[in-house]
Amino acid sequence: MSDETKGAEPNVQLWTRDGFLGALSVVTRSTYAPDYLSVEGPHAPRRAVLEHLVPGDASDPQALPTTVATSRIGVKLHVSARRAPMPFVVRNVEADEIHFIQSGTVKFETDVGSLIAGEGDFVCIPRAIAYRYGPTHGAMRSLIVESPSAVKLTPPAPSGMLNIARDLKYAEIDPEIAPGGPTRLILKTLDGENTVFLMPHDPLSLGVRLSDSVPVWKLNLTKIQVHAYLPEGGPPSHFLSSGAGDLLLFNLSARLGGRPPIHINADFDEVICYVQGPGAWGGCTEPGTLTWVPKGVIHHGPSEDVPEGYQAWLLETRATLRWTPQAIAASQLMETGNYAPHPSNVK
Numbered sequence: 001m002s003d004e005t006k007g008a009e010p011n012v013q014l015w016t017r018d019g020f021l022g023a024l025s026v027v028t029r030s031t032y033a034p035d036y037l038s039v040e041g042p043h044a045p046r047r048a049v050l051e052h053l054v055p056g057d058a059s060d061p062q063a064l065p066t067t068v069a070t071s072r073i074g075v076k077l078h079v080s081a082r083r084a085p086m087p088f089v090v091r092n093v094e095a096d097e098i099h100f101i102q103s104g105t106v107k108f109e110t111d112v113g114s115l116i117a118g119e120g121d122f123v124c125i126p127r128a129i130a131y132r133y134g135p136t137h138g139a140m141r142s143l144i145v146e147s148p149s150a151v152k153l154t155p156p157a158p159s160g161m162l163n164i165a166r167d168l169k170y171a172e173i174d175p176e177i178a179p180g181g182p183t184r185l186i187l188k189t190l191d192g193e194n195t196v197f198l199m200p201h202d203p204l205s206l207g208v209r210l211s212d213s214v215p216v217w218k219l220n221l222t223k224i225q226v227h228a229y230l231p232e233g234g235p236p237s238h239f240l241s242s243g244a245g246d247l248l249l250f251n252l253s254a255r256l257g258g259r260p261p262i263h264i265n266a267d268f269d270e271v272i273c274y275v276q277g278p279g280a281w282g283g284c285t286e287p288g289t290l291t292w293v294p295k296g297v298i299h300h301g302p303s304e305d306v307p308e309g310y311q312a313w314l315l316e317t318r319a320t321l322r323w324t325p326q327a328i329a330a331s332q333l334m335e336t337g338n339y340a341p342h343p344s345n346v347k
Contacts, residue, residue, distance in 0.1 A: 013298070015264040019248070019316060020235040022267075033262050033298045034336040038344050042322055043294045047339065048331035050102055050141055050273075050288035055079045058139070061087055064188075065144055068327040069271075069292070071319030074148035074190045075247060077271070081141045085134025088184040089203055092127060095146045095190060098240070098249070099123040099133075100221075100313070102275065102288045104140025108133045109204045110216045113171030120221045120275065120311065122240075122249075126150065129216060130185065130203050141288065143273060145249075145315060148190065149242035153219075156237045160225065167223035170214035179205045221275065221311055226255040233257020233304065236314065246318040252304065253311045254279060259303040268316040269294050272339075279308030283340025291339045295320065299336035 013033050015025040048068075056063035058081040065078035074095060085107075099108075101121045108115050108123055110131040117123050125131050127150065153168075155161040162168070180202035187195040227237040234257065238248040252272060270293045274284035282302020284291065293299045323331065333342040 011262075013262045013264070015266060017266050019265065019268055032337070034300045036335075036342075039333065043297070043320075045291070045293045045297055045299070045334040045336050046323060046328070046331045047284075047289060047291045047334040047341065048327060049286050050079060050143065050290060051286075052330050053079050053327065054330070055081050057082045057086075059083075061085075064090070064186075065142075066326065067324050068143075068290075069321040069323050071317070071321050073246065073319045074146070075317050075319035075321070076146040076190075077321070078144040078146065079142070080144060081139055082134055083139045086132040088186055089130050089132050089199075090186045090188055091130040092125070092146070092188045094127065094188075095148045096127050096151045096242075097125045098145040098147070098151060099125065100143045100145070100273065102141045102143060102273070104138060105136045106133050106140050106142065107136050108171070108216070109174065109177060110171055111204050111206070112214055112216050113206065113209070114174035114177070114204075115169060115171045115216065115218055117218050118220075121218045122221070123218045124151065124216060126215045131216075132204065143290070145247070147242050147247050149244035149246055151240055151242050151247065153239060154241045155239050156227070161227060161237065161239055162219075162224060167219060169218050171216040173206050173209055177202060177205045221251060221253070221313055224251040226251050226253055228255045228257045230257060233260070235260075238316075248316040250314040250316070251312075252314040254281075254306040254309045255304050257305055259305070260301045262298060262300045264298050265293075265295055265316075267295060267318055269319065269321045270299075271315040271317070271321070273313055273315075275311040275313065277308065277310050279306035279310045281306065281310050281312055282338035283335075284312075291334060292321065292323070293334075293336055297336065300338075301336070302338050 055066035065080040069077040240249040274289040276287040
């Protein structure tokens with residue numbers, strides 16, 4: 001491995017608790033720690049391209065999004081690629097959902113209003129808010145983060161990273177949704193044992209809003225400012241977190257500063273979605289590349305100082321994730337230096 005690949009100080013290794021907010025230990029090593037020859041077992045770094053994951057709802061309008069990863073504490077990842085609107089309504093009664101639109105334009109209809117989301121938008125649908133969605137033209141593709149703990153926007157300061165008054169868009173009453181006829185309402189639970197009600201009307205048909213608060217919103221990744229401590233760069237800051245502190249979202253798009261250190265994250269799995277270029281982020285060049293480094297796995301990670309620019313975001317979760325068999329079949333083992341496919345080509 002070349003010095004350019006390794007970085008200026010390839011032998012400095014950090015071990016940290018609570019990301020970069022807790023205890024830390026720094027040592028040097030005589031070898032490049034992220035190198036490995038092979039691995040067996042589920043706790044291994046992987047990468048996949050969203051376009052290569054084929055969710056059931058791409059061909060079956062009656063299907064729910066396909067699960068990519070699960071965990072013991074209920075945090076889950078799903079992918080969706082609907083070609084037609086959902087012919088039913090869903091209410092997740094045990095988790096908040098964050099939908100990230102990787103491609104396409106999507107209309108969300110909820111029981112507090114509707115909104116149109118485009119590429120790069122995060123859409124928040126809190127627990128027990130009924131909804132359905134579908135592409136407005138052609139197909140779409142999204143990644144859905146499911147969190148049993150309530151999520152909210154928590155930038156490090158009231159202003160600077162986010163301009164909420166300008167960039168946060170809320171669902172609005174849609175008078176075109178008629179009461180309609182019988183509608184299936186699926187109550188979704190973490191154990192997968194869903195319950196289906198047949199309603200005599202469309203539960204998303206609304207009248208007028210009587211409160212100022214609107215819990216369903218969207219925010220585009222490009223409107224979230226990156227955070228760096230020059231000259232070295234330093235860790236990013238989260239813009240969204242769960243109430244229990246077990247889930248954090250970061251804008252990991254191109255930013256000035258040095259390459260991240262070799263790191264052992266003792267408490268968080270790290271999932272990064274490389275959204276698009278034009279610049280490459282290490283070994284990630286294809287839009288919608290999803291990378292996963294489980295907690296305790298030594299990793300370096302590509303430099304974020306990319307003059308051409310790129311867009312990416314990071315999910316940190318205390319949940320220990322496990323990829324589903326379908327996701328493993330469509331993924332590759334990943335090296336943790338530059339997040340390219342591992343030379344062993346083991347799947």
